[in-house]
Amino acid sequence: MANIAQTVTELIADAVQAQGVSLWDVRFVKEGADYFLRVFIDKEGGVGIDDCVNVSHAIDPILDEADPIDRSYCLEVCSPGINRELTRPEHFAAFIGKPVTVRLYRAVESAKEITGQLLSYDGTLILADGEKTYCLTKEDIASVKAADSIAGGTKENG
DSSP states (O other): OOOHHHHHHHHHHHHHHHTTEEEEEEEEEEEEEEEEEEEEEEEETTTOHHHHHHHHHHHHEEEEHHHHSSSSOOOEEEOOOOTTOOSHHHHHTTTTSSEEEEEEEEETTTTTEEEEEEEESEEEEEEESSSSSEEETTEEEEEEEEEESEEEEEEEEE
């Protein structure tokens, strides 16, 4: 499914940008018996419903013509939201110095979730929560999302 998302990203990137928004992410997922192609868009000041409609209308004919998905699916164009997931190197670069919440596969010092300031990312994530600095690898991290603030620190496992 990752290959489908990458193919779609390459197909629609220019059309999305032509609508005055940036392409945040593309995901092709199965939920229950249904498949969804989710196109996340962003722009300075936030995304509105008109942006989503315009992008949907712009990319629909491209997807119909290229036909990169061999099954029925629902196309959703939406904002990544305030607590957006960071998945690409450019996402991490944009959030250096900002608060993020990191969910871990295994507890680190009793914590399965750490909220702190993203200090750097080069494949390894450096995060400071006010008390400690953490150095986390991709293997440690289940997800990284933008956070509203650093208040809260860590959540203990249990």
